[in-house]
Amino acid sequence: xxxxxxxxxxxxxxxxxxxxxxxxxxxxxxxxxxxxxxxxxxxxxxxxxxxxxxxxxxxxxxxxxxxxxxxxxxxxxxxxxxxxxxxxxxxxxxxxxxxxxxxxxxxxxxxxxxxxxxxxxxxxxxxxxxxxxxxxxxxxxxxxxxxxxxxxxxxxxxxxxxxxxxxxxxxxxxxxxxxxxxxxxxxxxxxxxxxxxxxxxxxxxxxxxxxxxxxxxxxxxxxxxxxxxxxxxxxxxxxxxxxxxxxxxxxxxxxxxxxxxxxxxxxxxxxxxxxxxxxxxxxxxxxxxxxxxxxxxxxxxxxxxxxxxxxxxxxxxxxxxxxxxxxxxxxxxxxxxxxxxxxxxxxxxxxxxxxxxxxxxxxxxxxxxxxxxxxxxxxxxxxxxxxxxxxxxxxxxxxxxxxxxxxxxxxxxxxxxxxxxxxxxxxxxxxxxxxxxxxxxxxxxxxxxxxxxxxxxxxxxxxxxxxxxxxxxxxxxxxxxxxxxxxxxxxxxxxxxxxxxxxxxxxxxxxxxxxxxxxxxxxxxxxxxxxxxxxxxxxxxxxxxxxxxxxxxxxxxxxxxxxxxxxxxxxxxxxxxxxxxxxxxxxxxxxxxxxxxxxxxxxxxxxxxxxxxxxxxxxx
RNA sequence: GCUGGUGUGGCGCAAUUCGGCAGCGCAACCGACUUGUAAUCGGUAGGCUCCCGGUUCGAAUCCGGGCACCAGCUCCA
Numbered sequence: 001x002x003x004x005x006x007x008x009x010x011x012x013x014x015x016x017x018x019x020x021x022x023x024x025x026x027x028x029x030x031x032x033x034x035x036x037x038x039x040x041x042x043x044x045x046x047x048x049x050x051x052x053x054x055x056x057x058x059x060x061x062x063x064x065x066x067x068x069x070x071x072x073x074x075x076x077x078x079x080x081x082x083x084x085x086x087x088x089x090x091x092x093x094x095x096x097x098x099x100x101x102x103x104x105x106x107x108x109x110x111x112x113x114x115x116x117x118x119x120x121x122x123x124x125x126x127x128x129x130x131x132x133x134x135x136x137x138x139x140x141x142x143x144x145x146x147x148x149x150x151x152x153x154x155x156x157x158x159x160x161x162x163x164x165x166x167x168x169x170x171x172x173x174x175x176x177x178x179x180x181x182x183x184x185x186x187x188x189x190x191x192x193x194x195x196x197x198x199x200x201x202x203x204x205x206x207x208x209x210x211x212x213x214x215x216x217x218x219x220x221x222x223x224x225x226x227x228x229x230x231x232x233x234x235x236x237x238x239x240x241x242x243x244x245x246x247x248x249x250x251x252x253x254x255x256x257x258x259x260x261x262x263x264x265x266x267x268x269x270x271x272x273x274x275x276x277x278x279x280x281x282x283x284x285x286x287x288x289x290x291x292x293x294x295x296x297x298x299x300x301x302x303x304x305x306x307x308x309x310x311x312x313x314x315x316x317x318x319x320x321x322x323x324x325x326x327x328x329x330x331x332x333x334x335x336x337x338x339x340x341x342x343x344x345x346x347x348x349x350x351x352x353x354x355x356x357x358x359x360x361x362x363x364x365x366x367x368x369x370x371x372x373x374x375x376x377x378x379x380x381x382x383x384x385x386x387x388x389x390x391x392x393x394x395x396x397x398x399x400x401x402x403x404x405x406x407x408x409x410x411x412x413x414x415x416x417x418x419x420x421x422x423x424x425x426x427x428x429x430x431x432x433x434x435x436x437x438x439x440x441x442x443x444x445x446x447x448x449x450x451x452x453x454x455x456x457x458x459x460x461x462x463x464x465x466x467x468x469x470x471x472x473x474x475x476x477x478x479x480x481x482x483x484x485x486x487x488x489x490x491x492x493x494x495x496x497x498x499x500x501x502x503x504x505x506x507x508x509x510x511x512x513x514x515x516x517x518x519x520x521x522x523x524x525x526x527x528x529x530x531x532x533x534x535x536x537x538x539x540x541x542x543x544x545x546x547x548x549x550x551x552x553x554x555x556x557x558x559x560x561x562x563x564x565x566x567x568x569x570x571x572x573x574x575x576x577x578x579x580x581x582x583x584x585x586x587x588x589x590x591x592x593x594x595x596x597x598x599x600x601x602x603x604x605x606x607x608x609x610x611x612x613x614x615x616x617x618x619x620x
Numbered sequence: 621g622c623u624g625g626u627g628u629g630g631c632g633c634a635a636u637u638c639g640g641c642a643g644c645g646c647a648a649c650c651g652a653c654u655u656g657u658a659a660u661c662g663g664u665a666g667g668c669u670c671c672c673g674g675u676u677c678g679a680a681u682c683c684g685g686g687c688a689c690c691a692g693c694u695c696c697a
Contacts, residue, residue: 084624181692182623189694193623196692224689229631237670237688293697313697347621348688350695441697492697529654556653557660564658578656588656596657 041203045070047107047165048097048175048201052077054157055096056197065159066126066185066194073211074200078183080126084195085180093197094177104170105153109163114138117148117160126185126194127160174208175201218455221511223504224353230512230570232520233354242351242358244500249520254503256518257392258339261363261495264388268380270337270365275317277341281307286473287316292442298343314340315492318366319474322488327478332488333369333377339499340364354504361499367491368471370478374418374489378425378464381493385449385462386429388495391616392506393515394461396452399431402439409443409469418466418489419445425464443469444492453509461502465492513570513592517613523550524566528559528578535582539575539602546606548613550575567592572619573609591619 049068052075056063060081068077079085085093112120114135121127131148138146151165152158166172176199183196202208219225227233232250239245246254262272281300284290289297289312298310311317318336327334341361350356369377386397401422404415422445426433433447440446449462467490470476477485496502506518516522523543527536536552543550553562559576566574576588580598587605590596612619 086624179691180624183693184622187694189622193693195623198692235688241688289697296695296697315697344696347695349621349623349693351689356696443697526657528656531654556651558653559655559657561659562657567658574657576657580656590657598656 041201042070043164044166044172044203045075045201046161047169048172048199049075049077050107050151050153050157050159050161050165051097051100051169051172051175052093052177052197052199053079053159054100054153055093056081057157059092059096064124064126067130074178074198076183076196076198078126078185078194078196080192080194084182085197090177090180090197097175097177100153100156101169101172101175104168105156106168107165108152109149109165110152111147111149114146114148117150120150120158121160130160172201173203174205175199176208176212214455218457218508221455221508222353223355223507226507226512227354227504232507240358241348242346242356244354244357244359250503252520253506253514253518254499257496257499257503257506258363260391261339261388262337264384264391265335265337265365268335268384270335273318273321273336273338275311275314275321275338275340277310277343278308279311279317281309283316283320284309284312287313287319287470288473289313289316296344296346298345310343311340312342312344314338314342314362314364315366315470315490316474318364319470319476319490322368323474323476327368327488329370329478329480329486332478333367333373335365335367337363337365354500357498357500360501362494363496363499364492364494367493368476368478368488369491370480370486371489374421374466374491375424377491378421378466379428381464381491382425382429382431382447385464385493385495386431389449389451389461392518393509393616394451394453397431398450398452398458399426399429399433400436400439400448400450401426401433402436402441402446402448404445405438405440405442407442408440410472414468415445418468422447422464422466441465443467451505453505454511455508459505461497461505462495463493463497466490467492514572515616515618516572516609517616519570519572520549521551521569521571522548522609522613523573523575524569524571525550525552525575525577526559526562526566527552527554528576532577532579532582536577539577539587542602543606543609546610548606548609575605594620 046069049070053065053068056077056079057065060079062081064080066078066080068075114131118128118131118135121131134146134148148160149162150158151161151163153169178198178200180195180197182193185191185194200208200211202211227250230249231247232253233244233246235241235244266272278301281290284297290309293312297312300307300309302308317340318338321336322334339361341359343359346356346358351358367377367381389397401419403419404412408415426447431449444465444467446463446465448460449464450458450460452458468487471487471490476488476490478488480486506514510518514520523540525536525540527533533552533554536554540550540552553566555562557565563574563576570592572592574590574592576590576596578588581587584599586599586601588596588598589600589605
């Protein structure tokens with residue numbers, strides 16, 4: 001064999017440009033970077049994935065293995081051992097991995113020709129498929145005898161790999177296998193399903209521990225758990241998957257969200273419309289949804305010789321409102337807003353709490369404007385989006401500009417013009433953004449706004465899309481100042497995206513401890529003894545008079561019991577009233593997460609809450 | 621939709637291996653206690669063990685089908 005076997009330098013670049021030799025770790029700051037930056041972790045996790053594959057192959061020598069990249073927070077590797085892995089298997093594999101790590105086997109890079117690699121992996125069909133593909137490409141390019149790189153540790157394991165890796169398995173200081181599940185070979189649902197093992201690896205045991213804590217914390221504040229626990233909503237099986245019902249407290253939070261949103265939209269010059277949930281097939285034939293997304297729509301209903309569908313989108317209805325009469329350039333831009341509930345037949349396996357449902361309420365609006373108005377509308381719209389999201393306590397934004405996909409409708413020049421307008425709006429906003437080439441919808445480029453929540457998790461929320469297809473399909477017009485007829489531009493936009501999903505994100509972001517203005521119960525009054533009940537109710541009605549949501553806990557329980565209930569309920573304020581308060585006409589005020597203040601006059605407390613609600617602050 | 625897993629009073633769980641009286645805690649209800657800041661004591665009631673069918677003398681438990689949920693995959697206008 002002519003393999004040029006050599007010790008791999010495993011060199012890679014740190015984000016600051018320094019080249020690092022993993023055999024000789026650098027000192028000081030670079031060392032810290034190496035341990036914790038994205039590139040370093042990727043190398044570490046990729047190496048751990050190799051160790052995982054080595055362990056699986058040593059336990060099941062006949063296992064077929066596919067591939068195993070690093071991913072966010074960890075890595076995976078796909079195998080085929082003829083059956084799924086059990087939790088006991090994972091433990092066994094983990095133990096084997098620990099052995100391999102303890103042996104501190106060096107990772108060594110080698111190269112060979114494609115045909116040699118094909119020979120080496122002759123009994124590994126998945127590897128072979130890749131190798132043959134590389135071979136095909138090489139031949140297409142007229143390269144004969146092209147070479148591939150491999151990584152080997154001792155004589156125990158070898159895998160096709162671009163690298164780099166850590167110098168030896170001993171560098172893996174903290175790892176854990178987390179779960180296993182099925183995954184289609186090459187992500188294609190028509191191909192065989194392999195068994196994927198997920199794991200995570202970190203530079204230190206402490207970092208691993210922090211990661212596990214974060215997972216636990218995420219589980220604790222999972223909206224699917226908090227929702228029923230806090231009596232906000234549930235999913236009755238009798239209604240069906242992906243179809244939640246909101247209880248009074250959840251309904252109240254929704255109402256507050258919607259009221260705020262509506263007030264802001266009113267101030268921003270939107271008009272409010274209302275449209276039905278069903279329409280004849282004609283409408284969705286014109287819009288094109290039946291052509292493109294029929295499989296994602298609820299099935300048709302036949303009535304009196306016509307075919308009706310639940311609407312999967314609101315836009316066609318809004319367009320009909322625009323088209324109900326001739327529009328002049330003087331009335332543009334026209335901004336039509338609606339909390340519109342649409343129905344989409346999401347496949348059963350993708351449903352996920354409130355974040356992926358089948359009945360989706362969008363805070364949907366469509367802006368119809370002249371071509372001249374497009375830039376200005378987009379710029380003010382993006383600012384509007386950020387302002388509204390900020391009001392809900394979300395401050396960490398990232399944006400994504402999605403450009404023309406491979407399959408698209410319309411003219412490339414129109415796409416360029418719209419994409420440029422979106423880009424300018426992004427530049428004007430000062431927002432950080434990345435460009436997702438080819439990720440736009442088939443009819444429009446778009447800006448998606450993502451937020452990071454309290455746990456640093458990223459969620460896609462708002463979307464802004466510039467569309468010239470719908471105006472064309474519906475033959476929309478406006479009369480210009482010269483009396484001529486022109487086609488308006490159309491902007492689709494949603495801030496929450498889906499009210500249900502936004503609700504879930506807020507619930508998890510705040511872990512159920514909402515700021516005072518959003519909290520369904522704002523104040524719990526705890527009278528010490530029966531003789532204080534009248535005063536407690538008197539305080540409650542005085543607060544109610546100021547629009548404050550206050551309730552008295554007059555249950556036949558000890559003080560300690562009721563204090564504990566108030567605390568665990570995450571209500572922003574607990575007021576304890578006894579002889580001292582009754583006599584002085586004051587309150588003992590205990591804000592959630594802060595110390596109590598005694599002797600606070602009722603009127604002063606009411607002012608405090610009102611100001612807090614107006615400024616949408618947390619209790620203090 | 622696909623792969624694997626789970627489904628027991630309102631909630632959290634036990635009994636499921638190997639078929640044999642469905643049990644515990646919290647919550648609820650009743651009573652006593654009248655309390656100064658995170659669980660007072662005693663009692664009562666609550667079950668089509670997700671649904672339909674099968675095997676069996678007997679099914680929460682075994683088998684078949686369905687529904688819902690969970691971890692992923694695929695998808696997301």
